[in-house]
Structure formats: structure tokens, C-alpha cells
Amino acid sequence: MTRRIVIVGAGIVGSSLARELAGRDGCHVTVLDRAPAGRLYGSTGHAPGYVGVLGEAPVLTELARATVRIYRGLTDDYDGTGGGRERAGAGFEETGCLEVATTPAAYETLQGRAAVAQTAGLAARLVGPEEAAALAPRLVDPDTAVAGLHFPGDGTARAGLLTAVQRRRAEARGAEFADGAEATGLEIRAGRVHGVWLADGTLVPADDTVLASGIWGPLLAARAGVDLPLTPVSHPYVYGGPRPARHPRGPFVRWPEHHAYARDHGDRDGIGTYDHDLRPVAPADLGVRAEEPWPGEPFDGAVAAALALLPPAHRFAPAVRLNGVFSVTPDNLPLLGPFTGLPGLWSATAIWVTHAAGAAAALAEAMDGGEPGAGLAALAPDRFAGEPAGELRRRALRHYRDIYAAG
Numbered sequence: 164m165t166r167r168i169v170i171v172g173a174g175i176v177g178s179s180l181a182r183e184l185a186g187r188d189g190c191h192v193t194v195l196d197r198a199p200a201g202r203l204y205g206s207t208g209h210a211p212g213y214v215g216v217l218g219e220a221p222v223l224t225e226l227a228r229a230t231v232r233i234y235r236g237l238t239d240d241y242d243g244t245g246g247g248r249e250r251a252g253a254g255f256e257e258t259g260c261l262e263v264a265t266t267p268a269a270y271e272t273l274q275g276r277a278a279v280a281q282t283a284g285l286a287a288r289l290v291g292p293e294e295a296a297a298l299a300p301r302l303v304d305p306d307t308a309v310a311g312l313h314f315p316g317d318g319t320a321r322a323g324l325l326t327a328v329q330r331r332r333a334e335a336r337g338a339e340f341a342d343g344a345e346a347t348g349l350e351i352r353a354g355r356v357h358g359v360w361l362a363d364g365t366l367v368p369a370d371d372t373v374l375a376s377g378i379w380g381p382l383l384a385a386r387a388g389v390d391l392p393l394t395p396v397s398h399p400y401v402y403g404g405p406r407p408a409r410h411p412r413g414p415f416v417r418w419p420e421h422h423a424y425a426r427d428h429g430d431r432d433g434i435g436t437y438d439h440d441l442r443p444v445a446p447a448d449l450g451v452r453a454e455e456p457w458p459g460e461p462f463d464g465a466v467a468a469a470l471a472l473l474p475p476a477h478r479f480a481p482a483v484r485l486n487g488v489f490s491v492t493p494d495n496l497p498l499l500g501p502f503t504g505l506p507g508l509w510s511a512t513a514i515w516v517t518h519a520a521g522a523a524a525a526l527a528e529a530m531d532g533g534e535p536g537a538g539l540a541a542l543a544p545d546r547f548a549g550e551p552a553g554e555l556r557r558r559a560l561r562h563y564r565d566i567y568a569a570g
């Protein structure tokens with residue numbers, strides 16, 4: 164008998180999950196997304212794509228390792244240009260990451276990180292300020308850097324490209340993607356989810372329904388009477404104007420004690436910061452895109468402070484300002500697995516690009532009745548059941564600035 168699996172959300176998580184499940188014995192996979200074909204309305208469309216393997220919890224490190232393995236294998240046979248072949252590794256580039264300390268206290272933190280990386284079996288090397296500046300000359304100021312910690316195995320993802328590749332592979336295995344399909348509710352009978360209602364009044368029947376709907380996850384969950392404790396929060400990232408392209412790109416750079424990070428995008432630079440007053444967005448106030456209007460302050464001031472970390476000659480005027488929205492959770496971990504109180508419903512939300520493919524593989528394994536892997540129980544979406552929503556939201560927002568978290 165066919166097992167009908169419906170995934171709500173065709174971002175990097177939903178598309179990765181579709182590729183994992185499609186073609187498995189007896190599974191038919193349908194992916195619903197309200198965005199038109201080829202458009203990414205969710206957070207995936209905005210991520211500058213830092214992929215840092217060392218997570219704050221071992222389970223995150225494992226998911227990131229698995230994700231990098233999958234991303235590396237994704238682009239080598241991608242033909243996304245109507246005839247031309249994408250360069251191998253175009254979706255994930257092993258640029259490395261450089262964490263920079265500008266104070267002795269921050270250097271101590273880097274030393275601790277280096278030890279944790281070693282225990283996790285990850286390559287990481289402490290470097291002096293000159294070497295740090297040599298690794299990323301446009302981004303690291305040797306006059307203010309005290310030291311750096313270089314992770315050569317980290318990289319940057321082109322999340323949109325990876326999502327498109329995952330979708331093509333899922334489709335090649337028989338998955339169907341319904342574009343422009345807005346899910347408005349879940350069909351619940353006898354305490355079990357049996358499908359998804361669409362805005363046009365049709366019911367898409369399902370034996371299993373997966374919420375891979377990112378920041379919008381709590382809205383559909385609430386209509387089924389279930390709490391999904393993620394908090395959408397808005398985050399500034401700005402791009403400079405175009406400049407001569409450079410290959411290979413330099414490493415992603417993070418200044419943990421300043422809550423800021425920057426990326427060499429090849430033909431322009433970008434910088435993001437968490438060092439501003441929190442701007443949560445109530446799920447009910449979200450539009451259909453994971454983007455909010457640029458507020459001026461507090462983002463302007465925070466971006467100016469982040470830009471001041473760059474070498475004076477390479478500070479740039481923002482040409483594009485993005486106020487993107489992503490999710491935080493009370494313990495900074497994804498919400499991945501079944502809702503035990505509502506059979507037939509699963510969550511794959513609050514997952515970073517960094518962990519998306521590995522999380523999808525682990526969830527597919529769990530849905531297939533296999534061994535989901537150590538640590539996955541810690542990600543159960545109902546692990547906070549019974550705790551007051553306001554307190555969970557406060558805890559989640561406390562993690563926003565934690566640059567050592569997911570990415």
C-alpha cells in the first residue's frame with residue numbers, strides 16, 4: 164500500500180526531506196509551498212550561507228557533518244542552466260571559517276573552542292593576527308585582531324542552488340511539488356492527522372504530514388491545537404556594491420565577542436550582526452516572505468559598528484540592506500521529529516542551512532522506522548510541553564545573540 168507523505172514547505176529543509184523520502188519503498192511524496200515555482204519566499208532565500216560544523220551541542224555537530232557530506236555530493240552533476248553544467252562544489256564551497264578575537268578574554272574563548280573542536284575530531288588551528296589578516300585580507304584588521312581560530316573544513320552554501328538541486332533529485336525519484344499551494348489547515352479525525360487543507364478548499368490526503376514551514380510552522384500547528392515553540396526574529400545583513408571578483412573566496416569571518424560576521428561573496432562583501440535590540444516578529448504578523456522592512460535604527464547603528472571591525476580601507480557603504488527573519492528556540496536546537504500527542508504529524512522546523520540535509524536524512528530514517536541516530540530524542544518538537552509559552556519565548560530570544568550557536 165502506498166504511504167502518502169505531505170511536506171508543507173519547499174525551502175532547503177522540505178526539499179531535502181523530499182529527496183530523502185522519495186523513492187523509498189511505498190512512499191509517495193507531495194511538497195506544498197505557497198510560493199510560485201522557482202521562488203523561495205522563506206528564510207532559505209536570504210541566508211548568506213555560513214556552514215560552521217562545530218555546534219554548541221554534539222547533536223548539532225553531527226547534523227552539520229552529515230549535511231556537509233550531502234551538500235558536497237549534490238552539485239557535481241547539477242545541470243541548472245539549461246545545458247551548462249554547474250561547477251563541482253558550486254553549492255557548497257569549503258572556504259573555511261575564521262573566528263577573530265579582538266581582546267585577550269575573547270582569545271581565551273577561542274582557545275576553549277579549539278579544544279572542543281579537537282575533541283570533536285574537527286580540524287581547527289589558532290593563528291596570530293598577521294596570519295588571520297593574510298587569510299582574509301579584506302575582512303580582518305591586523306591592527307585590532309589579537310588572534311584567530313581557523314576552521315578549514317567550514318564553508319559557505321548557496322542555499323537557493325542547493326534547494327533547487329534537492330528538488331530536482333526528489334522529482335527525479337517521483338516526488339511532486341505543488342507550487343502556489345497555500346496550506347490553511349490540517350484534517351484531523353479520531354485524534355490523527357489525515358491531510359492538509361489548501362486555500363482553494365481542496366484536501367491533500369496524507370498518512371504523514373511534515374511541517375517544514377520554517378518561521379510559519381507555529382501557525383499551522385496552532386490550527387491543529389499544537390504548540391510549536393519557535394520564535395521568528397528579524398536579523399540584519401547588508402551587502403556592499405559590486406567589486407572585481409576573486410577566486411577562491413576567502414573564509415567566512417566571525418567576531419564572536421562583537422556578535423558580528425562577514426562573508427566574501429566573490430564579487431562583493433557582506434556583513435551581518437546580532438548586536439542590536441531584539442526584534443521578534445509575532446507569527447500572526449508575518450507576511451508570506453521571511454523579510455521585514457528595514458527599520459533604520461537599531462539596525463543602522465549595529466551595522467555601522469560591525470563595519471568598523473573591517474580594515475579601514477575595506478569598509479563599504481551598504482548597497483543592499485536585508486532584514487531577514489529566522490527562528491530561534493528555547494534551547495537553540497531544531498524541532499525535529501513526531502508530535503507524540505498527534506499521530507501523523509511531524510516537525511522539521513527551526514533548522515539552519517548548516518543542518519538541513521543532515522536533519523532531513525535523520526528524520527527520513529525515523530519516519531521509515533529506522534534508527535534515527537543518537538541525540539535525535541533531544542530534538543523532539545514537544546520536548547517543552549507544559550512550559551508556559553511566554554517563558555519559552557523569552558528563553559528562545561536569549562539565544563539570538565549567541566554567535567557560537569547554529570551559525
Ligand SMILES: Cc1cc2nc3c(=O)[nH]c(=O)nc-3n(C[C@H](O)[C@H](O)[C@H](O)COP(=O)(O)OP(=O)(O)OC[C@H]3O[C@@H](n4cnc5c(N)ncnc54)[C@H](O)[C@@H]3O)c2cc1C
Nearest residue numbers: 172174175176197205206207210213346377487515516517
Ligand atoms: C538573514 C538570514 C541569515 C541567515 N544566515 C544563515 C547562515 O549563515 N547559515 C545558516 O545555516 N542559516 C542561516 N540562516 C537561517 C536559514 O536561512 C534557515 O534556518 C533555513 O533556511 C530554514 O529553512 P526551511 O526550509 O526550514 O525554511 P524556509 O526556507 O523558510 O522554507 C519554509 C517554506 O514553507 C513555505 N510555507 C510556510 N507556510 C506555508 C503554508 N501555510 N502553505 C504553503 N507553504 C508554506 C514558505 O513559503 C517557505 O518556502 C539565515 C537566515 C536569515 C533570514
